[in-house]
Amino acid sequence: MAFRGLKISEHTMQLTSIIMMLESLLWLTGLSTTTCKAEPVSCRLWAEPLMPSLSMNGDFIIEGIFSIHFYTTSQQNTYTTQPLQPQCSGSMSFGELGFTRAMEFAIHEINNRTDLLPGITLGYQIHDSCGAVSMAIKAALQFANSMEPFFNDTDSCSRSAAAAVPALVGDSNSTPSISMARILGLFAVPQVSHYATCACLSDKRQYPAFFRTIPSDHHQAAALAKLVKHFGWTWIGAVRSDTDYGNYGMASFLKAAQEEGICVEYSESYYRTQPRSKLERVANVIRRSTARVIVAFLAAGEMRLLLEELARQPPPPLQWIGSEAWIMETEFLRFNMCAGAIGFGVPRSVIPGLREFLLDLSPEQALKSPLLTEFWESSFSCHLKVSSEGARECDGSEDIHALKNPYTDIYTTSNLVYKATYAIAHAIHGVICNDTRCDKSAKFTPWQIRDQLKRVNFTTKDGFQVSFDSNGDPVAVYELINWQVKKDGGLDFVTVGHYDSSRPRGQEFSMSRAIVWVGGQTEVSRSVCSESCPPGTRKAVQKGKPVCCYDCIPCAEGEISNKTDSLNCVRCPPDFWPNSQRDSCLPKPVEFLSWDETLSIILTVFSISGAFISVCVAVAFYKYRASPIVRANNSELSFLLLFSLTLCFLCSLTFIGRPSGWSCMLRHTAFGITFVLCISCVLMKTIVVLMAFRATLPGSNAMKWFGPPQQRLSVLTFTLIQVLICVLWLTISPPLPFKNLKQYTERIVLECGLGSAIGFWAVLGYIGFLALLCFILAFLARKLPDKFNEAKFITFSMLIFCAVWVTFIPAYVSSPGKFTVAVEIFAILASSFGLIICIFAPKCFIIMFRPDQNTKKHIMGKVPSKPL
Incomplete structure (x- = not known):
């Protein structure tokens, strides 16, 4: 952290907050300095360590943290007994599970290569953060300190050197990623996120060790504002997740929208753990609004709840504009109210061999991991073990190849995890390997991996270039996704264009197919607070309302406006006078006493x-x-x-x-x-x-x-x-x-x-x-x-x-x-x-x-x- 420009009192306050935060983190990880004794010196964990959902040993362990579940269990603390460790609960995100398996696949593929880390075996430990900050920080710090229950040293309490931790992949959400990046950045432990898009994470002064393979929301917000402006929508609604992802992303969008002359009728926020009354209020605001276009900077969890609430009493047809967090979620295709939605998604690709790896799962293999067991049972509505409640037992007839969900979708964004894992492998290779061999016993520090990550530049098997700029961000490339109705009446994702921030200004967009709008229309729907002012009039802002709400005032005598939505009327030259429509200046008739009068x-x-x-x-x-x-x-x-x-x-x-x-x-x-x-x-x-x-x-x-x-x-x-x-x-x-x-x-x-x-x-x-x-x-x-x-x-x-x-x-x-x-x-x-x-x-x-x-x-x- 930088203290430059702070006063002494501010230094003290910030140091105090850091000390308090570290004490809390020590409690979260189960460590305690009070258990250290002078003779003999020993430290032990207060509680059992958090076990990984998936793991594999290796010479170097790569951490993976994903938001596989959406909630954590909570209980009332009585302060008389040691509180139980929080556990993940709620439904499982099959897409997030696909991310974890993509990381597994990438590590297995790297271990089988001879040109990348030859003779080195990579391992992994994958944790479920439940989308919660506390779980994400606990998993990250536990990983950094190893999971041994006892620590012994003749001089001081310190962690064992049994595990080498070069880097971490995750988290999927911005808020947990921000929390982890603040802590891990202090120790220069590199973190490569595959789905945290908050523009704030590009600030290297606060997050010096953070990298990502997904573009920053700064580019997405600017692209969304240009998209809204391109189709002539000046009156929109906005809804966001009440998280760092939603708040920072929406702030960037609103700033870009204001520069483009777009007005926002309402801007509402919601988080999935907030009371249902807040969700109902947001839904009612959307139903009562006059804006026919709504920009949703929502995570998948909040979007699911909002769509379910709106489905109870559907609003008038809305044109949805989505962020990358939900625009390609397959489970949302069941909501027909979103037909015609458009938004920017991360480019999808087919990683050779990944689908076969994902489908190479049997009931016996699923039983080896509680996470895979839950996936199998949720997908086929059966139990791999006999349930005490008498639920149906899986009989072996379940066919994973017949599943249709985000886990089995071959056109997914799993390539982001794939690229993040490969980027870490290339960074390790650059530190411990030379032209001929790699030294698994080589000593290196986390910041060496961090510095090497800044220089990685390679191409994956699916043809994507992987590199990071000075902010740790990749080049911003998006697909423009349109939800179109198929012949059978269902919805499907259709790529209708691309956006590339590296192109010259004004040429970032490239359209490849026609867009089908809400209601199946081919014409762009209108969403304006006031209709356009025709030539011959000027716009006059209505008192107390946004600039997009205005009255059309006819130009004064001797003035014209020859453009639609003119802000001012222009006075004609002295020898000219407006026509009856006051949209052009005509030469004034010359009057004199002529002979023919x-x-x-x-x-x-x-x-x-x-x-x-x-x-x-x-x-x-x-x-x-x-x-x-x-x-x-x-x-x-x-x-x-x-x-x-x-x-x-x-x-x-x-x-x-x-x-x-x-x-x-x-x-x-x-x-x-x-x-x-x-x-x-x-x-x-x-x-x-x-x-x-x-x-x-x-x-x-x-x-x-x-x-x-x-x-x-x-x-x-x-x-x-x-x-x-x-x-x-x-x-x-x-x-x-x-x-x-x-x-x-x-x-x-x-x-x-x-x-x-x-x-x-x-x-x-x-x-x-x-x-x-x-x-x-x-x-x-x-x-x-x-x-x-x-x-x-x-x-x-x-x-x-x-x-x-x-x-x-x-x-x-x-x-x-x-x-x-x-x-x-x-x-x-x-x-x-x-x-x-x-x-x-x-x-x-x-x-x-x-x-x-x-x-x-x-x-x-x-x-x-x-x-x-």
């Missing part, structure tokens, strides 16, 4: 109609250009105004269609320049009206400053200012198309960005300034004494113009998507129609329908006008 068609019709009306008015004015009403209203500015209005109507068309770099720059600059040209013309017409009346005053020469050249120059100047603003805007930060992703989440609004907001509002502000100035001047001139005062119509047109653009601003800001462009087009068309109707409609009406009023006298107000 109804709204665009209506606006286009109004735009072209407005331009056409402007052209028609211009044609009418040109045709009647000599008429007084045309000449009186400044025909040159009127034609220029009609030209600018035509451009205003047509510039609205640049706002329709897919925005591009050129269209964005053109629509804003064309709109700004044409409207300034239009308002400049109206402004000059208003100023001319004012100046014309001022020129009639005596001594006024105002009209010479507002003649046609000055009018043209003024209009050009006002327009050039707007051109300059537009040039600066386009130079510094021009309007360009951009994708508006914020307006709508499910689609993209393709619109023209303003670029520089200052430039945009400067253009609008300049137009507004000219319109406001024009409105003020027209308002001042509205009551001038003229028959046909154009200032009145200009006032109305400017009032409409200003009203339209004042309401445009909030509508423009609040309109969504493509309707922003539609509002802008509407403002352009409404203001343009307002100008052409207010300014030119009265004139056209007179020209076309009241030519009698289109005279100089009427214009000058010298002829009374008729009512319209």
Whole structure:
């Protein structure tokens, strides 16, 4: 034992526990230091030694300890008389008996060989541990100290050197093996187990002399977790033996299962000696569970009791996943509820000659050993001796060849015992033999055998490689066993695959046959706490439950999940949007005011109609250009105004269609320049009206400053200012198309960005300034004494113009998507129609329908006008 890292008090406590344990062990083995006397020095056993069940003398004795029975007799201790020695009781395990006979067969075979331990005879002593720790330790220590009832020495009490003990085979169970390994390891006595699989035994600091020919449960637990994950079971039950084998094995499995994302609904434990109420509680938990898969890390004894209890009131069909301890137990094939069970078993093989050795048993030979006698009588339900109870006596007609039980099964795991025995023989050979001969008188220590065991490497007759790694473990190789229904309705073991831990990661499994599941189905049954979440949803763990119990929550707006059982939803890229199932991202539809929309068609019709009306008015004015009403209203500015209005109507068309770099720059600059040209013309017409009346005053020469050249120059100047603003805007930060992703989440609004907001509002502000100035001047001139005062119509047109653009601003800001462009087009068309109707409609009406009023006298107000 290692005391590194312990405090002084911990040292004391551990030393005290060791002393107490050794005293107990001395009592168990029958030794007592109090019987040693000074003169003469002698020691004797307190009780009779534990006799081996099977034995044979030899130069070197190999111990064998097997759990042939399942219970020990117990009695109440009165502390007034010496307690009786415990004895094994209960039914016999025929499989364990087969292990003992396999060890016998291996030793007989080794003794007959000339290449292995030539001239050396191996013997054996085989004990029954009953699966109990106390019996296993007693047998091991008794074997290590020999069985002589008296010990004599001139100096001290010590054991006789009559028996050479190189190593020990056993036990079959992990818990007794752990207890023996802790004691024997202190003396470096090597122990080779054939069936103790607890992963804890791989710890060489605690068990330096322990070896085994069966893989560690660490590999089996990992393989079982991968198996459960492979078939999609995420909701399972677990039951284990309440022993080191079950507890350590299940702990390793649960850890591996958690890493694989598997949830355990329940984890129950049971040991065969516990009260029946505990067994009933475990069975009821299994019956009430919702998990349809159960992993059973049970020894054969606990599994038998559990299946018998479940058979009383069968649960719903369960998919059993078994450990190597019971998955190949022939006696369990009578439980039809286990049909379809799968699990990992140790590779089975046929050892040449073993079956013949096992069946070479007669009643006379069986009588030579109480163990074989019990086997014969249990197998044939008769007595080899006349029973006082009058039971049937065996009459010699019993045929051992007709037996069908684990003892006679040729495909067994007896090769594990066979390999363990051969490994010890090879280790002895390596210590006492050279190239030519072996020295039976050679002196050696147990740790020499232990060190030699670490180096053994040979192949058995059945083709299995035998070697141990640094932990004393073999390479983990398993058969995947499936319980399938035969044609006659019975169950049978079928190897459907293999698992080899030495293969590259992810390639450990190899399947050879199809698996038949519970109920004879070929499809894998499902066992989940919650059904899989389809794409488009994510898993949300239910409060207070394992992670395998969850709700499926639809992905939030703008998010998708394209896998089953997604933990999180992923947000689509900015230019994409989920489909209706929310399992893929599709490109967002691009929205703009396209030509084929109804709204665009209506606006286009109004735009072209407005331009056409402007052209028609211009044609009418040109045709009647000599008429007084045309000449009186400044025909040159009127034609220029009609030209600018035509451009205003047509510039609205640049706002329709897919925005591009050129269209964005053109629509804003064309709109700004044409409207300034239009308002400049109206402004000059208003100023001319004012100046014309001022020129009639005596001594006024105002009209010479507002003649046609000055009018043209003024209009050009006002327009050039707007051109300059537009040039600066386009130079510094021009309007360009951009994708508006914020307006709508499910689609993209393709619109023209303003670029520089200052430039945009400067253009609008300049137009507004000219319109406001024009409105003020027209308002001042509205009551001038003229028959046909154009200032009145200009006032109305400017009032409409200003009203339209004042309401445009909030509508423009609040309109969504493509309707922003539609509002802008509407403002352009409404203001343009307002100008052409207010300014030119009265004139056209007179020209076309009241030519009698289109005279100089009427214009000058010298002829009374008729009512319209």
